Every structure is written in C-alpha cells, then in structure tokens.
Amino acid sequence: MNLFNHYHTLILDIIRRLGARGELPHDLNTSHITVEPPREASHGDLATNVAMVLAKPTGKAPRAIAELVAAELRLIPSVAEVAVAGPGFINITLDANTWQQQLGIILAAGIDYGRSSLGDNTRINVEYVSANPTGPMHMGHCRGAVVGDVLANILAKAGYAVTREYYVNDAGGQVDVLARSVHMRYREALGEAIGDISEGLYPGEYLVPVGQALAKQHGDVYAAAPEADWLRLFKRAAVDAMLALIKADLALLGIHHDLFSSEQAVQDAGRVNDMLAALNTRGLVYTGVLDAPRGHADDTWEQRPLLLFRASQFGDDSDRPLKKASGDWTYFANDIAYHYDKASRSDALINIWGADHVGTVKRIKAAVAALTDKAMPFDIPMVQMVHLLRNGEPVKMSKRSGNFITLAEVVEEVGAGVVRFIMLTRKADSQLDFDFAKVLEQSRDNPVFYVQYAHARICSALRKAQDIDPNVAVTITVPPLETLALLNRPEEIALMRQIAEWPRVVETAAVAREPHRIAFFLSAVAGALHGHWNLGNDDPSLRFLLADNVPLTTARAVLLAAVKQVIGNGLALMGIEPLEEM
RNA sequence: GUGCCCGUAGCUCAGACGGAUAGAGCACCCGCCUUCUAAGCGGGAUGUCACAGGUUCGAAUCCUGUCGGGCACGCCA
Numbered sequence: 001m002n003l004f005n006h007y008h009t010l011i012l013d014i015i016r017r018l019g020a021r022g023e024l025p026h027d028l029n030t031s032h033i034t035v036e037p038p039r040e041a042s043h044g045d046l047a048t049n050v051a052m053v054l055a056k057p058t059g060k061a062p063r064a065i066a067e068l069v070a071a072e073l074r075l076i077p078s079v080a081e082v083a084v085a086g087p088g089f090i091n092i093t094l095d096a097n098t099w100q101q102q103l104g105i106i107l108a109a110g111i112d113y114g115r116s117s118l119g120d121n122t123r124i125n126v127e128y129v130s131a132n133p134t135g136p137m138h139m140g141h142c143r144g145a146v147v148g149d150v151l152a153n154i155l156a157k158a159g160y161a162v163t164r165e166y167y168v169n170d171a172g173g174q175v176d177v178l179a180r181s182v183h184m185r186y187r188e189a190l191g192e193a194i195g196d197i198s199e200g201l202y203p204g205e206y207l208v209p210v211g212q213a214l215a216k217q218h219g220d221v222y223a224a225a226p227e228a229d230w231l232r233l234f235k236r237a238a239v240d241a242m243l244a245l246i247k248a249d250l251a252l253l254g255i256h257h258d259l260f261s262s263e264q265a266v267q268d269a270g271r272v273n274d275m276l277a278a279l280n281t282r283g284l285v286y287t288g289v290l291d292a293p294r295g296h297a298d299d300t301w302e303q304r305p306l307l308l309f310r311a312s313q314f315g316d317d318s319d320r321p322l323k324k325a326s327g328d329w330t331y332f333a334n335d336i337a338y339h340y341d342k343a344s345r346s347d348a349l350i351n352i353w354g355a356d357h358v359g360t361v362k363r364i365k366a367a368v369a370a371l372t373d374k375a376m377p378f379d380i381p382m383v384q385m386v387h388l389l390r391n392g393e394p395v396k397m398s399k400r401s402g403n404f405i406t407l408a409e410v411v412e413e414v415g416a417g418v419v420r421f422i423m424l425t426r427k428a429d430s431q432l433d434f435d436f437a438k439v440l441e442q443s444r445d446n447p448v449f450y451v452q453y454a455h456a457r458i459c460s461a462l463r464k465a466q467d468i469d470p471n472v473a474v475t476i477t478v479p480p481l482e483t484l485a486l487l488n489r490p491e492e493i494a495l496m497r498q499i500a501e502w503p504r505v506v507e508t509a510a511v512a513r514e515p516h517r518i519a520f521f522l523s524a525v526a527g528a529l530h531g532h533w534n535l536g537n538d539d540p541s542l543r544f545l546l547a548d549n550v551p552l553t554t555a556r557a558v559l560l561a562a563v564k565q566v567i568g569n570g571l572a573l574m575g576i577e578p579l580e581e582m
Numbered sequence: 583g584u585g586c587c588c589g590u591a592g593c594u595c596a597g598a599c600g601g602a603u604a605g606a607g608c609a610c611c612c613g614c615c616u617u618c619u620a621a622g623c624g625g626g627a628u629g630u631c632a633c634a635g636g637u638u639c640g641a642a643u644c645c646u647g648u649c650g651g652g653c654a655c656g657c658c659a
Contacts, residue, residue, distance in 0.1 A: 032599080040602075049601060055639070062639070086602045087639065132659075172659045290656080306657065317585060317655090324657045331659050358586050359654040382587075384653085426595070429587065431652085433594080442621045445594095445607055453621085460619055512598045520596065520606090527606085534623055537615075545618040553618095581619090 002116065002503040003102065007046055007092065008035040014072040015050070023068055028057055037501060044083065044091035045099075045497060051088035062088030099496040100484035106499065106562040107476060114506045114569050119160030125342050126152045128352035129250065129257070130167040133242040134178045135204050137249035138404035140354070143432065144383040145407075146423040146575075148352040149255045150515040151381070153573045158510035163346070164257045167338060170239045171263040172331060178202060178242070179234040183222070185211025186234070190220050210241045252411045253420065254575045266338050272329055275337040276322065278371050284310045290318065309336070314366035314374075332360075336367040343368060348377040350513065355384045355429075381513050383428045389435040414439055417576040421448040424519040424574060447523045451567060454526035456582045457533065458564040461544050465557040469550045476561040486555040491532055491542065495559065498528050499566040506573070515574075522570040529563055 011033065018024040030053075038047035051066035058065065066084040073082045073092060081093035106113045128148020131141045149164070156162045169175070181202040188194045189212040197203040214222075214237055222230040243260065250256070266272070279285045289303040307323040309332075322333040342349055349368065353361070361380050368378045388395040388405055395405060411419055418439050425447055426432045442449050465472045475483060487496070502521070509517040536543035544556040571578045 034599080034601090036601095038602080039597095039605085043602080047602085052601070052639070089602065091602095169659070174659055304657080321657055326657080328657090330657065332657095355587085355653055357654080361586075361654095382653095384587090430595080444622085447607090449621085453619085457619060464618065508598060514598075516596090517598090524606085531623095533618080536618065537623065540618090543618050547618095582621095 002507065003098075003500055004035045004037075004046065004504050007048075008033070010076060011035060011048055011050055011069065011073075014069055015054070017072065018068060024054070024060075024065070025058055028054055030054075037497070038089075038091060041494065041497075043085065043089075044081065044093040046092040046094070048090050048092070049088075051084075051090060055088065066090050096488050096493060097485075099493050099500065100481075100487055102496055102500045103484060103487070103558055103562045104479050106502075106565050107479065107558070110565065111569060111572065113565060114503045114573075115157055115159070116503060116507055117159040118507050118510060119155060119158050121159065121161045123163070123345070123347040124155055124160045124350065125163045125165055125346040125348070126155065126350045126352070127165045127167055127342070128152075129246075129255070130169070131246060132169050132174055133239045133246060134174055134202060135242060136206055136245045137407040139386060139388060139407060139410060139434075140404070142253075142407050142410070142419065143386050143423045143428070144352045144354055145250065145253060145255055146420050147381070147383050147428050147515055149253075150420070150424060150518065150574050151350070151352070151513060153575065154506060154510050154515055154518065157506050157573060160348075160510070163259060165259045165261060165342070166257040168239070168243065168260055168262045170235070171267055171334065175235050175239055176231065178207075178238045179231055180227075182207050182210050182214065182234050182238045183227075183230065186214045187211075187223055189215035190223055192223070206245060207238070210238055213237070213241075249407050252408055253416050261338065261341075263334055263338065266341060267329075267334060271341050272333055272337040275333070275340045275371065278340065279309060282370060282373075284313070284370055285322065286310070288319065290321070309367065309370070311363050311366040311370075314369045316362040316366040320363050320366075332363065332367075335364060336371070339364060339368050340371050343372050343376050346376075349379070351378075351380045353380050353382055355382055358382060379513050381428050384431045386423070386432045386434050389433055389438075391437045392435065395436075410436075417452075418448050420575050421451070421519060424516045427514065427516050447519065447526075450530075451522045451526045451571070452579045452582060454529045455564060455567045455571070455578045456580060458529070458560045458567075459580045461560055462557055462564070464545050465553055465560075468545060468547055468553050472554055472557045475554050476558050479555075479558045483551065483555045483558060486552050487559055489542070491535060492556075492559060495528055495532055495563065498525060499563055502566050502569065518570050518573055522567060522574075525563065525567060525570075529567075 012030055015024065015028060015030060015033075019026045019028065032053045033048065033050045035046055035048045038044060050069055051062040054060075054065050055062040063084060066088045070082045070084055070090055073079050073090065078095050078098045079092055080095045083091045083093075085091055109115075126148055128151075129137075129141060129145045131137060137145070152162050152164050177200065181197065184194050184197055184201065185207045188208070214234065222234075276285065286308055287305050288308050289305055290308070291303075304325045306321045306325060308319040309322050311320045312318055320332055321330050322336075324330055339349070351364075361382075365378055365380070368376055413436060422434055422439050423432070438446060439448065440446075442453075444450060462472070469475075487493075505517060505521045509515060532542075533544070544553070544560055546553050546556075568578045
C-alpha cells in the first residue's frame, strides 16, 4: 500500500464529508489535489495542496479551507500533528507507529513491496532494441536496451501487462547487403580467394562461420549461381545467425524479449494491405506530389505523383509517401503496418528510440493516431548517445575496419550490473558519459559502488547482529510491535520515511516512463544509510550493533533489513544482482 | 529553411501532473578520522533556473517571442 495514496484517499473523504455538511460546495473538482513528501523534512511527513487548489472553486481563502480540513485530519488516529503553513499548505506529521509499522509491511511484502495495481492490467507493448540483424550488438544499442528493459520491469511492477518486443528489420536492402556479404564468406569457405570484402558490404569476421555453415550444408551449388537463386536462402540464414548473436549479447545484459516480430512476416501476412485499407476507409490516402525539402540544394528534385498518407492531419509537418515511384512500399508503409498490428493486440504502445530517429517520431505517431482514431496511447521516449571514455579520453572507434566497441566487450570488462546501472544515471534524453575507469571506481561519486556498498554493508551488519542475538533472522520476518517501538530516534524515523517512498517512486517512474528515477532513488537511500551509519562514529549509542543491548540491536536489525529489502527491490527492477559482500 | 530536444552552482546533473527558502555529487575552504566494513566523515561558501514578455493565489516547470547549443530532415533502411 502506498502511504501517500492512503492519505490522499482520506483527504478526499474529508472533502466529501465537508461537502455533505454544507461547509464546502458539492462536486468539487479534486483531481489536482496532491499528497507528497514535503521538500523540507522539518515540515512534516506529508504535505497537501488541497486548500490552495480548492480556494478558487469555493471562493474561500486558502487558509480558511486549510483550517477546516486540518480539524478533520486531527481526528485521524495515525496523525500526530497538523499544521497550516505558508500560502495554505497543510503539513501532516504521522505518529511514529505508522512509520515503524511500515517496516513490518516492507518485510512481509518482500520483493513485492512496491508492486501496485496502477496499470490495471493494461496491455502495454514496449518495443526496444530492434537493432538491424546485420551484426553483433555494439554500444550504440546498449542504452536503449537497458532503458527499455528496465522500463518494462517497472511497468510490470506497476500492474501493467507488459509485452517486450523486438522488431526485426529483415526485409530491407540492408539484409540483401548482408546476404551478399555472407555469399562472399561462403565462397571463401569453399576455398576461393576472395581478397578484401567488397566496398559497401559487411566486412565483419562474425560472418565467417555463417559462410562456413552454408558451404557445409550446400557445397558449391550457389558459388557461381545468379543472385536470384540464393538471395532469399542466404538472407534467411544470415538473419537467423545474426539474431542468434544479438540474443546472446542481450543475454549477457540479462535482457530477454517476449516476442521477435519479423518485418518480412508482417509483409507476407498481407498486413500492409490491411493497413492501406484501414487508411482508405478513413479517407486518408491520396495520390499527390510532395514539395522539395527546404534547406537543401535541390536541383535534382523531381515532382512525381506518389501514394501519400495525410500525416499532416495528425500533427506531422507534411504528408508522407506510402509507395515509391517504383511502386514498392516505402519503409514507412511497412512500419505503419507493423504498428497497426501491434496496436491490434495492445492497449498502449511504447517505442524506445535512439536520438537519430527524432525526425520520424511525428509521422509514426500520426499514423498510429490515424489508424486507432486517436485512441491508442503511444509514447516514444528518446534515448541519447553515450560517449565512451577511458580516463576522460574519448575511446577511438575505427569504423573503417568494421570495429565497433561491442556490447560484449564492455560487459566483459566492467560487468553487466555496472553497465545497466550507469545507463540509468541520467535522464534518457540527455547525453551520457561512460568512462571505463570511473565506473569501476570505489568512491562516493560512483553510484553503482555506493549503492552496492550500502547493500553489502547491511548484509555484513545483519550477519553480526545474528551473532549478538541468534533470533534476529526470525524476528525480522515478523517484527513484533514492542521491538519496532524501540526505533524512535528522529534519525531512524527519517530513514523509515525515506524507504517508505519506494512504492510512490515505482509509480512515478511508470507514469513518467522514466527508469532513471529508480537509480536516483537508490542513490539517495544509499546516501541516507551511509550517513546514518556514520552517526555511529561520533555517537556510539546510534550504532546499529550494540553488544550490551540485545533488544535495540534486534530492532535496528529490522530497520537494516527493511532498507536492504528496498535497495534489493530497486536493483531487481534495474536487473542488477545485489552484492552480499564486497 | 523546418521540426524535435535542451539551456538550473566553477564542473556533471536531479528537480511527473505549476507549490513553501531551487537540490545532489565532484571541485573549493575549514575541521575531524585508524571505525558496527575500510575504499572516508562533519561543516562552510556557491545561483539573474539563458533572456524578455504573458497566464495566476503561486512559474525552473505552462504559453509566446528572442538568443545559444545538440540532433534530425527526400521515394534510404
């Protein structure tokens, strides 16, 4: 149960009651009322803007409303103190019991602490990675992969029915190029001296085994055969092999999709015609000509009649071609068909896209809006570039030789957990530096270390607590009230208050589609834990472990266990294994 | 030329749906520290939230414009 939601509900009840008694008007719009932790801890545990929001519709002074509501709030047993402050904020301080009991709730819920029904089983489709199947994953794909995966985790936790989907672009020209590259490797495997891989083809070594396998399977049947004889076959073999590579790379990061959707399959199933029919019935297709794009030297621009979609009616800057002059479908048309298909089996769509696709956001949103009569929620969080550094110096990549920094190399060097965490230390749409040296540093300014260290430190303390009192392990599963009541120091209450925000953080991250909030929250909790821990240096009575005070040691072990649970739950959402010791 | 994103402390960045005196880490200054896990801890100073208008009880947040930066932009995939 989200504590903030609980009091939000109570406040709405109060407004209704005051309405029934004639002290406030009926049927007020209460949708803008919030209950939040106040920024300033000294203001109390919860703050609500209810009085300010209702001032205008009721025609009353905010502070007058605040006093009415405050009087009612004081009647709630768990409320210790209510103060009206500033322009009309109501600050609520809860009874220490309420916070103490949160520890029991956290420990009883375990990994499910933070789960909610916010999403109400809405079928939400998260499409992410979708790298072209032409080679292994490189670092350019990494951030979107992590952001998408963690967002999917968050949404699942928040009660959505999540499908994790990968769109395989196996139908375009680049897979033809791939097949030709594989054909050269195939001839090479048959003993032919092929020299350098031709300009424009994929030179990567990872295609060598694909050629070898084809040579083994088919002998020299296709060595001198015309392309038409082998293209389809080689394409299939190459794409399958590349997908296997990609899946292996994703597995290194702990990423597993539910569904791989093939562009070719969408076409083969006739979904493009379905899409066209759907657009046609809405009168959104016509044959016309496009103006030349501005800002380019456009001597070569030819106005040709094309089949166009009226994207401009749905917020795009211009209408967009569905067919090329050649009569072939455009990539865009296939993409719409795919999205139409996704929409038919979802209640909401999310695409995680790299920043290089910003230019196409409007048109795909226009298409989805058109095909679903604007009924389909569709978010496209954009993921910015990652700059790879080593000790502050940019890592050089030689494109010429086809050497990218691969995801596998990076995971091998620093570990999957570190990669995943660092990818979430910035908002997705701002650029991110990834410094191989810094991410492994053991210091305060490395958030991965800082959070893991907090977890390991707690584990260590819990082991020692067990030595002081062998019953600790049992007590922390269902802590008795008299044990919890010993946790009444302000510093302890502050820590409880902080971890009790976890369910709210999950919901916020889900609604805002912002996984980085989890990482930031964990850093804050780790900071609070370390800070609290250090208090014990100056004041030994604040240490967690007190050999001469078994009841208090046990109680504090309960607090530690709850913090550990919350950090562990956060890391689990991020797909990171928490460390027991380090 | 057009579109999207961005502009917050010296640096790197947080700051859903408008809320109180705008925060964190680093760097800087001053102390402390050999410990319940050590890779440090405590305190201090630091802002025209790019600029100018507007909306309102209230704006870093919303709207308009200007300036500055990044990315993208043909029937490629």
